[in-house]
Amino acid sequence: MQDHEPHAFENLGIPATSGERVVIVGGGFAGLKLARKLSRKKFQVVVLDRNNYHCFQPLLYQVSMGGLEPDSIAFPLRKWLRKKAAFFRMTNVEVIIPQENKLVTSSGTLSYDKLIIASGSKSNFFGNKGVEKNALTLKSIPGALDIRSWIFQQLEEAVYEKRKKDLLNIVVVGGGPTGVEIAGALADLKNHVLPKDYAELFFSGFNIIIVEGGDKVLGPMSDTASKYATKTLKKMGVEIKTGIQVKEYDGNEALLSNGETIQTQILIWSAGVIGNPIPGISDNALHKNLRYKIDHFNRITGYENIFAVGDVAAVTPDLGSPQPMLAPVAIQQANNLVRNLNLSTSKSWKKFKYFNKGVLATIGRNKAVADFGPLHFTGFFAWIIWVFVHLMTLVGFRNKVIVFINWLVSYLTFDSAIRLIVRPLKKASVKDTVDAI
Numbered sequence: 219m220q221d222h223e224p225h226a227f228e229n230l231g232i233p234a235t236s237g238e239r240v241v242i243v244g245g246g247f248a249g250l251k252l253a254r255k256l257s258r259k260k261f262q263v264v265v266l267d268r269n270n271y272h273c274f275q276p277l278l279y280q281v282s283m284g285g286l287e288p289d290s291i292a293f294p295l296r297k298w299l300r301k302k303a304a305f306f307r308m309t310n311v312e313v314i315i316p317q318e319n320k321l322v323t324s325s326g327t328l329s330y331d332k333l334i335i336a337s338g339s340k341s342n343f344f345g346n347k348g349v350e351k352n353a354l355t356l357k358s359i360p361g362a363l364d365i366r367s368w369i370f371q372q373l374e375e376a377v378y379e380k381r382k383k384d385l386l387n388i389v390v391v392g393g394g395p396t397g398v399e400i401a402g403a404l405a406d407l408k409n410h411v412l413p414k415d416y417a418e419l420f421f422s423g424f425n426i427i428i429v430e431g432g433d434k435v436l437g438p439m440s441d442t443a444s445k446y447a448t449k450t451l452k453k454m455g456v457e458i459k460t461g462i463q464v465k466e467y468d469g470n471e472a473l474l475s476n477g478e479t480i481q482t483q484i485l486i487w488s489a490g491v492i493g494n495p496i497p498g499i500s501d502n503a504l505h506k507n508l509r510y511k512i513d514h515f516n517r518i519t520g521y522e523n524i525f526a527v528g529d530v531a532a533v534t535p536d537l538g539s540p541q542p543m544l545a546p547v548a549i550q551q552a553n554n555l556v557r558n559l560n561l562s563t564s565k566s567w568k569k570f571k572y573f574n575k576g577v578l579a580t581i582g583r584n585k586a587v588a589d590f591g592p593l594h595f596t597g598f599f600a601w602i603i604w605v606f607v608h609l610m611t612l613v614g615f616r617n618k619v620i621v622f623i624n625w626l627v628s629y630l631t632f633d634s635a636i637r638l639i640v641r642p643l644k645k646a647s648v649k650d651t652v653d654a655i
């Protein structure tokens with residue numbers, strides 16, 4: 219990433235401070251809140267992230283389907299911090315040395331008085347190396363752009379290849395909210411957009427298949443939401459296979475747990491996430507899903523001055539079940555931690571309590587589901603709520619305006635804006651086999 223020598227800069231060029239230095243690893247939902255709200259009178263605040271932008275992950279699937287530009291769901295971290303007298307360094311945090319209160323990064327070392335780890339999550343491949351190597355994932359902007367490129371590369375190839383012209387399978391692994399959103403967006407593309415662009419292709423052979431290990435899609439949501447999603451996706455032409463897992467994938471063929479095989483060069487993995495911890499913290503402080511064990515105050519088990527917030531944090535088992543890996547959890551944890559750290563004494567620290575404001579998922583145009591405690595909404599009303607909530611939570615005024623205009627135009631024209639292959643994806647394993655045919 220950097221031109222300079224690794225580990226070159228002592229304290230990353232950040233001046234010494236007479237107060238306490240708080241280092242925040244990650245500029246995601248949790249990191250942003252913390253960085254803005256921590257007291258500057260009390261702390262010198264330093265934010266470290268491997269990217270120089272915040273990524274609004276809930277809309278990544280729209281980037282992957284050519285519906286939104288990547289810039290409209292990203293926000294520059296320096297712009298976020300510039301009026302807040304916080305330091306930012308774009309660097310990869312490699313190791314924590316807790317006994318020295320020090321971090322090792324790809325750009326140098328940095329000492330801290332308090333450390334807050336908000337490094338999010340990563341895809342869980344359940345140890346399946348073939349899938350990890352060959353599947354596409356939706357966890358970052360480059361990943362979303364890879365999916366976009368790859369889908370349109372396959373369509374461009376299909377125009378030449380008889381085999382693909384007749385049959386193009388896209389497999390979405392995992393029927394959670396992300397899998398449902400991807401499959402629904404693909405179905406909208408297939409039904410409203412692609413036949414106009416690719417008049418030579420036969421879209422009857424363009425199959426979108428969800429493979430879900432559990433017994434229904436949208437498993438964590440209500441029965442109403444799950445049934446509505448199933449019915450709606452089927453109506454849109456999506457095939458749903460439940461109670462089945464993908465066992466192997468070599469880039470060309472997916473082997474399912476029921477012995478069935480599916481020929482596909484597009485397999486999108488959205489079957490689960492695990493924590494993204496930074497090496498150096500004791501293994502005893504890690505759950506089996508790689509999230510840090512924390513107490514009620516987000517302090518990592520066994521450490522007085524190291525905290526974890528957001529996806530990478532899970533309460534210790536004896537304090538209850540882990541919070542879901544959702545943006546509101548990350549934001550609420552960050553708010554509570556800020557409140558506590560800004561106090562002059564830890565005696566009046568408040569325990570974190572999650573307030574579940576509801577869960578939403580969209581399936582496509584005018585179709586969404588919303589669970590608010592005992593209340594469940596489906597269809598157009600839920601979709602309007604989904605649109606409103608996502609516009610409101612998106613970071614940056616410019617982004618809100620651009621996304622709103624994009625959605626409005628797509629809605630009125632039944633079109634999606636950005637079906638571009640700007641940076642073609644070269645998948646070695648797939649390409650080798652395809653070239654060999």
Ligand SMILES: Cc1cc2nc3c(=O)[nH]c(=O)nc-3n(C[C@H](O)[C@H](O)[C@H](O)COP(=O)(O)OP(=O)(O)OC[C@H]3O[C@@H](n4cnc5c(N)ncnc54)[C@H](O)[C@@H]3O)c2cc1C
Binds near residue numbers: 309496528530
């Ligand atoms: C496709 C998708 C759709 C989603 N949809 C929804 C939704 O509809 N509603 C919802 O509530 N939640 C949704 N989520 C989950 C939500 O995005 C996460 O819960 C939320 O982002 C967690 O916030 P965080 O601050 O813990 O981590 P993140 O937002 O993931 O931020 C982590 C940050 O840490 C940085 N980082 C990581 N490791 C390092 C390192 N070693 N060095 C330096 N920097 C590092 C990363 O670059 C990143 O900026 C979705 C997630 C995905 C992937």
